[in-house]
Amino acid sequence: MGIVTESSQFHVLAVDDSLFDRKMIERLLQKSSCQVTTVDSGSKALEFLGLRESDDINDPNAPSTSPQTHQEVEINLIITDYCMPGMTGYDLLKKVKESAAFKSIPVVIMSSENVPARISRCLEEGAEEFFLKPVKLADLTKLKPHMMKTKLKKESEKLAKEENALLIPVIEEDSSVIEILPLSQELESEQHEPMLSSNKRKAMEEVISTDRSRPKYNDITTSV
């Protein structure tokens, strides 16, 4: 199995500049039955998501030239340390929430400092939870509903897409007029050829009882 996009496990991206903390959060998440990817900075997190800082963050279709593009990997949650050199957890949160492609991913902030102003600022910016370190196993159970939300949303979106792929030809056929012409005209004209293949199929089905059987009746005049 290579990179699996549809997995029954939640996949969490953990961001922390401290190796020690990365090891801790990784074990905590694994113990909570999550698949984990750890990175040591906010910029690496964005890279992993396939969202480079230089890209137009509002265009989900912007091609990424990075060979490390991981756009196929589905992340169900980002958990990040607040205090990091360069891009802080708050900065990362903002970037994720400003991105059209990734703003639906829940973000959780961790910090060893209990600063109420910091906590409310993060929550206001869209963080789902704010955990005080040391993070405990019990804290992570709070995350399941958030991850479930995005997973279900993604799955229903995928399902809707698949359904639409089947529905569209039918809708178009309904709106287009398929005339059942008298047999002679039907056989003669090639005008109906340029129909969409799916339209054609449906049209064939509609016409089948009359069109196809007609030649037969023509040939077999006596039998019923």
Add this chain to the structure above:
Amino acid sequence: MNTVVAQLQRQFQDYIVSLYQQGFLDNQFTELRNLQDEGTPDFVSEVVSLFFDDCAKLINNMSRSLEQPENVDFKQVDSGVHQLKGSSSSVGARRVKNVCISFKECCDVHNREGCLRCLQQVDYEYKMLKTKLEDLFKLEQRILQAGGTIPQVDIK
């Protein structure tokens, strides 16, 4: 019943309880042990080892920052204490964490003498804990080698 194993297990139990009672360890260490399982039998020792490496490195850096009385980089010291406090808290290294609290207070008021005292104390505490935990892990190994399992210890 293998009495050697039972004896070792008893020894282990008594030892770890004493570490809690003497304030070397707190509940967070229990959390750590609970994260370890058959699939990750070395988790605690690895994390603890990382912690001690961090201690040595941070203490060394802070020592240099505090060296010259006229030129103390308190920002750097504060950063070191912050990290040390965080990791000691995560590991359950209670005494180390407590020294860090005092250390931070000295740093906040730019008390170099106070900082130097705390630095010395934190160095002492982490080394002491390191020795204690090394003994604990050795006991664990002896139990495993004798064919026993590490007891689950309930610390009240």
